[in-house]
Amino acid sequence: MTSEKPGRISGFVSIFYRNWVTLAGFFLAVAAAFAFVLLFAIDLFAHGGNQYMGILAYIVAPAFFFMGMGLVLIGWWMHRRSLARATGGVLPALAVSIDLSRGDHRRQLFFFLSGATVFLLLTAFGSYKTYHYTESTEFCGTMCHTVMEPEFVTYQHSPHARVACVECHIGSGATWYVKSKLSGAYQVYSVIAKKYQQPIPTPVHNLRPAQDTCEQCHWPEKFSGDLVKTYQHFLSDDENTPYTVRVALRVGGGNPANGPVGGIHWHASTSHKVEYVATDEKRQTIPWVRVTDERGNVKVYATEKYRETPPEGEIRRMDCMDCHNRPAHTYKTPNFLVEQAMALGRVDSALPAFKPKAVAALTAEYETVDSAMAGIAASMREAYPDRQTVQGAIEELQRIYRENFFPYMKARWDKYPENIGHKDWAGCFRCHDGEHKTPDAKETIKANDCNACHLFLAQGAGDKLHRIEPFGMPFEHPAGDVEGLLCNDCHTGANQ
Ligand code: HEC
Ligand code: HEC
Ligand code: HEC
Ligand code: HEC
Ligand code: HEC
Ligand code: HEC
Structure with missing residues (x-):
């Protein structure tokens, strides 16, 4: 029966030279495929590479390729419509009959199948490379060059300079990948339409919870014990008098199996949870805090106004990012x-x-x-x-x-507020300011006890600095007594 329709395959192929839309699409797709192979080879062998090479190879070339394929289909559809008009509404059947005993059919089939295989391999490989490319730091940091520049530059000087953007911003799993690409598509639009905000607002509301990102590398139960840090300051006098503080930060840990539970990382322990409500956009004002311990006992601490009724707003569980909110993009003071x-x-x-x-x-x-x-x-x-x-x-x-x-x-x-300390921003003192009490006002979140969080090992300059006090000494503020004030009432990161 096949011999009755000898021209079907060649009829199918023939639309390539009868229809200019299909023809243009075909050439576009072939050219894009060649461009992809060429750019990929350059990207593979050229060291250092140009930052735009990736965009061309894995975004622009595939886009043109699929545009070309789309044109081929549109042209084919137009071709069928005109055929239908010519034959008075009767569309030629779509079936293709192949007679393997015929040499020309075998040859055409062979070309068709090899073409299809190369096409499938190329798209599979291309989409794999495109996937990886859109996950790369280079893509995230440079695609919207001027918009992301602040984040990209500060990231390169951070302890996470070798951690890819996606490790913190997306994490693993398909849902978050799709979510990120959807919001990414919106971001590309907002860059083109100049709809983005300057600066980019923070906190990032749809940021993935720390368990799925930070905790994939950092183990929250790790016992860190004390961490000694030295802060080298200079006063504003003509002599540039040095004033150094050495503190032992009681970072502690969050799992009894590894060491005593307590210290600063107590908040991040998995056995209990600390939740809070912030009343401002930047989470700098926190009037209400709730602690649920491992036995389910609940304790609420609030500022006077909210001791009876909690403030409105999202109840957020405290995680790494509530203190380490600038682990990668630190705009130093x-x-x-x-x-x-x-x-x-x-x-x-x-x-x-x-x-x-x-x-x-x-x-x-x-x-x-x-x-x-x-x-x-x-x-x-x-x-x-x-x-x-x-x-x-x-x-x-x-x-x-x-x-x-x-x-x-x-x-x-x-x-961009930095929440880790309390000198230039409220930081820890958003809760540890002496105002947060239980409803009966009997218990307060630890505040004026400087030694609860750190010991002052040494301070000042010269000889004084070399005498270390292992059990801590009182802090001597270089500008006199500041009892009853918060450090960031005066310190802003720019004046002192
Ligand atoms: C170690 C984890 C980490 C890495 C790596 C990282 N970020 Fe971030 N990023 C964060 C956190 C945490 C925030 C701030 C969250 C908040 O305050 O709500 C943030 C905020 C941002 C913001 C919002 C504006 C701002 O500064 O707060 C942008 C944009 C951003 N990151 C882009 C990037 C890009 C681009 C890269 C890679 C070059 C990257 N990030 C790498 C953790 C990370
Ligand atoms: C892909 C792994 C990875 C992820 C995800 C990650 N980190 Fe890290 N982080 C590291 C490595 C590695 C270091 C050590 C860098 C060094 O010391 O060279 C580090 C260091 C740190 C430090 C110590 C910084 C210092 O000054 O020495 C902190 C704090 C930290 N990370 C917090 C975070 C937070 C918060 C997140 C989530 C927003 C996060 N990390 C996500 C790998 C990661
Ligand atoms: C209550 C605030 C707070 C929370 C919550 C918190 N941290 Fe920390 N973390 C600190 C402080 C303060 C330090 C001391 C270093 C500093 O001041 O920069 C520190 C130090 C660290 C260090 C360096 C210590 C070391 O052993 O080298 C890492 C890593 C770290 N934190 C990761 C995390 C991770 C991961 C989480 C979430 C599971 C987390 N932190 C939750 C406040 C916090
Ligand atoms: C969202 C509110 C909140 C923030 C922000 C906060 N804390 Fe706490 N912190 C608490 C609560 C609640 C407790 C438990 C009550 C208490 O022990 O006083 C606590 C307890 C502590 C303890 C005692 C833990 C123990 O051993 O029992 C330390 C140390 C501490 N915080 C340090 C810090 C440091 C350092 C920061 C800033 C990097 C910080 N906190 C930020 C709410 C907070
Ligand atoms: C809730 C915990 C907490 C309490 C209470 C606390 N601090 Fe701190 N303090 C910190 C943390 C955390 C840092 C480290 C910040 C960083 O990593 O940059 C710090 C750092 C410091 C520094 C060094 C900062 C710098 O830039 O020189 C000084 C000085 C200091 N604290 C003084 C005090 C004094 C004085 C008190 C008592 C009135 C006090 N702190 C109470 C958590 C606390
Ligand atoms: C009443 C305003 C005021 C308050 C509150 C205050 N300071 Fe200061 N602080 C000053 C002044 C003024 C200087 C001297 C600045 C100079 O000579 O550069 C200074 C200097 C310092 C210095 C050395 C110089 C420098 O630039 O860092 C440190 C460290 C310091 N203060 C820490 C703190 C801490 C920690 C707190 C909170 C416990 C605090 N201060 C609260 C006004 C204040």
Whole structure:
């Protein structure tokens, strides 16, 4: 019966040269496939590579390929419609009959099957590569270049510089992959339509819970014990008087099998939960906290206003990110950055009152990075007209600016609260401020007991700093007694 329809396969093939839409689509797809193979080879063999190579190879080329295939189908559909019109509404049957005893049919079938196999292999391989590429740090960090620049640059100077963006922002599993691609598609649209906010708002509300991200690498029950940290400061006087604090942070742990449960990581223990309600967008005001222990006993601590009725809002379970909210994108404070440059000898510490002048130069409002570079140079030259060494300081401050200030996105330290301590932001004192009490006001979340969280091992400068007090000493605030005030009432990261 097949011999009755000898031309079917060639009839099918013939639409390629009868229909320009199909023909154009076919050439587009072939060209895109070649481009993909070529770009892939370059990406594979070229070391270092160009950041746009990936976008071309794994996004643009496949897009053109599928566009081409789409055109082939549209053309084919148009071709059938015109055939139908010509034959008065009778569409030719779709069935293709093949007679394997015929040499030309065997040849055409062979070409068709090899073509289909190459096509399938190419799409399978291509989509695998595209999947990986869209998960890469390069893609996340550079696709929307200027928009993500602040996050990408600060990430490269963070302890997680070798951890891919997706490890924290997406994690594993198909649902989160699809979710992220949907919100990613919206983000691409908002970049093109310039609908994004400057700076990108934080906290990220749809961020995946820490159990699925941070805790895939960090084990919350680990016992860390004490962690010694040294903070090198300089006062704002003409002598740049050093003032160093050495503290032993009681990080502790969260599992009795590994060590005593307690210390700072007590909040992250799996045996009980700490929940809270924040009344502001940035989670900086927390008037209500609830602790449920391993036996199910519940204790609520609240500020006076909310002791009777809790505030409205989402009850959030505290996790790693409520303290470590900037593990990868740390916009360091100008106060810290200038002190660090002084401590490392990267600037001349003989320039009188260097800290306040440098901080003022860094924090002035600049529209662009270029105007900041000029502004920093001008104000430092004006501050130290007769000092040769100011040139080195200018270069250092310009480097600091480029890595921590992003005028285009309006991203800098004061836009992104850092919750780990309590000096420049409320941080721990959002709850540990002495105002959070049980309804009967008998119990308070530990507050003025500085030693609950850390011991001061040494402080000051010179000889004084070399005498370590293993059981801790009282803190001597360099500007006198500050009883009853919160540190961030005065310290903002820019002035002191
Ligand atoms: C170690 C985990 C981690 C890695 C790696 C990481 N991020 Fe983040 N990212 C976070 C956390 C945590 C937040 C802030 C969450 C909050 O405050 O709600 C955040 C916030 C953001 C924000 C919102 C704006 C902001 O600064 O708060 C963007 C955009 C972002 N990250 C992009 C990236 C990109 C791009 C990469 C890779 C170059 C990356 N992240 C890598 C953990 C990470
Ligand atoms: C893919 C694995 C991975 C993930 C996911 C991850 N981290 Fe890490 N983290 C690391 C590694 C590795 C280090 C150690 C870096 C080093 O010391 O060189 C580290 C270091 C840290 C440190 C110590 C930083 C310091 O200053 O030394 C903290 C705190 C931390 N991570 C918190 C987090 C938080 C919070 C998250 C979730 C938002 C997270 N990590 C997600 C691998 C990861
Ligand atoms: C109550 C706030 C808080 C919570 C919640 C918290 N941390 Fe920490 N963590 C700290 C503080 C404070 C330090 C001391 C280091 C510092 O100040 O930078 C620390 C230190 C660390 C370190 C470095 C210690 C070491 O052994 O090297 C890692 C890693 C870490 N945290 C991971 C986590 C992870 C993962 C979680 C969630 C399971 C978590 N933290 C939850 C406050 C917290
Ligand atoms: C959301 C509120 C909240 C925040 C934010 C918070 N804590 Fe707590 N913390 C609590 C509550 C509630 C307790 C239990 C009551 C108590 O022991 O006073 C507690 C207890 C502690 C304890 C005693 C644990 C033990 O051994 O029993 C330490 C230490 C501590 N917190 C340190 C910190 C540090 C450091 C930070 C900041 C990095 C911080 N907390 C941030 C609510 C909070
Ligand atoms: C709820 C826990 C907690 C309490 C209570 C607490 N601190 Fe801290 N403090 C911390 C943490 C956590 C850090 C480390 C921050 C970091 O990693 O940068 C810190 C750091 C510091 C530093 C070094 C910061 C710097 O930049 O020099 C000083 C000084 C300090 N605390 C003073 C005090 C004094 C004084 C008190 C008592 C009035 C006090 N703290 C009470 C948790 C606490
Ligand atoms: C009444 C305002 C005020 C309060 C509250 C306050 N400070 Fe200060 N602090 C100052 C001033 C002023 C200086 C001196 C600044 C200088 O000379 O640069 C200073 C200097 C410091 C320094 C050394 C210099 C520097 O820039 O870091 C540290 C560390 C410090 N304070 C920590 C704290 C801590 C921790 C708290 C909370 C327990 C706190 N301060 C509360 C006003 C305050």
